Amino acid sequence: MSSQGTQISNASFDIAKLIDTIDFAAKKHSFQKRKDSAGTPYINHPIGVAKNLTDAGVYDLVTIQAAILHDTVEDTKTTFEEIEQKFGREVKNIVAECTDDKSLEKEERQRLQIEHTPHISKQAKEVKLADKLYNLRDIMKDAPIGWSKKRVQEYYIWAKKVTDGARGINQKLEEQLDDIYANGVFVLQGEEYKCHP
Ligand SMILES: Nc1nc2c(ncn2[C@@H]2O[C@H](COP(=O)(O)OP(=O)(O)O)[C@@H](OP(=O)(O)OP(=O)(O)O)[C@H]2O)c(=O)[nH]1
Ligand SMILES: [Mn+2]
Incomplete structure (x- = not known):
C-alpha cells in the first residue's frame, strides 16, 4: 500500500473509533436529560466537553474518547471493566480519574475533587x-432548575478551587476559565449577578 493509503487507513480507523465512542456514550446516556429548563439531552454535555478540548488544540484521540465517556460510569450503569474492554486501559484510566464516587456525600465528593486534581x-x-x-x-x-444565587456562586467558587489544581497544562482552557471567573455573569429571575463574587 502507498504511504498515502496507509495514512488514509489510519485516519479511517481513528474516525471509526471516535464514532464508536460517541455511539456508546449516546446509548448509555439516552434516557438522561440535563438539569436545565429546556430538558437538553445529556449527551450534549460530553460532546461539548470534547469540543472544548479540540477548540483548545487537544487532538489526542484517547483524551477525546475519555472526554466523551467521562460521565458514563458516574451517571449511568456503565462499569470501568466495560470501558476498558471496549476502549482500552488508557481511556478507562482517564475516565476513572474524572469519576466521583457517588456513594459519598456531595460535600465529601467536592472536597476530594479539590484534593485529587493536582x-x-x-x-x-x-x-x-x-x-x-x-x-x-x-x-x-x-x-x-431550582438553583439559587448562592448555589450558583458556590459552584463557581468550588470550580475555581478544582481548576486551580490543573493549571500549567493548557493555556487556552485556563484563559477561558479565568475570563469567566473574572467577568462571568448569570441571570436569575431577571436579575444579573456576577458568577464569582
Ligand atoms: N451546569 C449544569 N450542570 C448540569 C446540568 N445538568 C446536569 N448537570 C451536571 O450536574 C453536575 C453539577 O451539579 P451538582 O448538583 O453540583 O452536582 P451533582 O449532580 O454531582 O450532585 C455536573 O456534573 P459533572 O459534569 O459530573 O461535573 P462536576 O460539577 O461534578 O464537576 C453537571 O454536568 C445543567 O443543566 N447545567
Ligand atoms: Mn461532566
Whole structure:
C-alpha cells in the first residue's frame, strides 16, 4: 500500500473509533436529560466537553474518547471493566480519574475533587478543565432548575478551587476559565449577578 493509503487507513480507523465512542456514550446516556429548563439531552454535555478540548488544540484521540465517556460510569450503569474492554486501559484510566464516587456525600465528593486534581494525569486534567468550562458556561446560559444565587456562586467558587489544581497544562482552557471567573455573569429571575463574587 502507498504511504498515502496507509495514512488514509489510519485516519479511517481513528474516525471509526471516535464514532464508536460517541455511539456508546449516546446509548448509555439516552434516557438522561440535563438539569436545565429546556430538558437538553445529556449527551450534549460530553460532546461539548470534547469540543472544548479540540477548540483548545487537544487532538489526542484517547483524551477525546475519555472526554466523551467521562460521565458514563458516574451517571449511568456503565462499569470501568466495560470501558476498558471496549476502549482500552488508557481511556478507562482517564475516565476513572474524572469519576466521583457517588456513594459519598456531595460535600465529601467536592472536597476530594479539590484534593485529587493536582495529582491526576495531564490528560485527566485536560478533561477536568473542559468539563468545568462546559458546566460554568451552561450555568451562565440557563442555570439548573431550582438553583439559587448562592448555589450558583458556590459552584463557581468550588470550580475555581478544582481548576486551580490543573493549571500549567493548557493555556487556552485556563484563559477561558479565568475570563469567566473574572467577568462571568448569570441571570436569575431577571436579575444579573456576577458568577464569582
Ligand atoms: N451546569 C449544569 N450542570 C448540569 C446540568 N445538568 C446536569 N448537570 C451536571 O450536574 C453536575 C453539577 O451539579 P451538582 O448538583 O453540583 O452536582 P451533582 O449532580 O454531582 O450532585 C455536573 O456534573 P459533572 O459534569 O459530573 O461535573 P462536576 O460539577 O461534578 O464537576 C453537571 O454536568 C445543567 O443543566 N447545567
Ligand atoms: Mn461532566
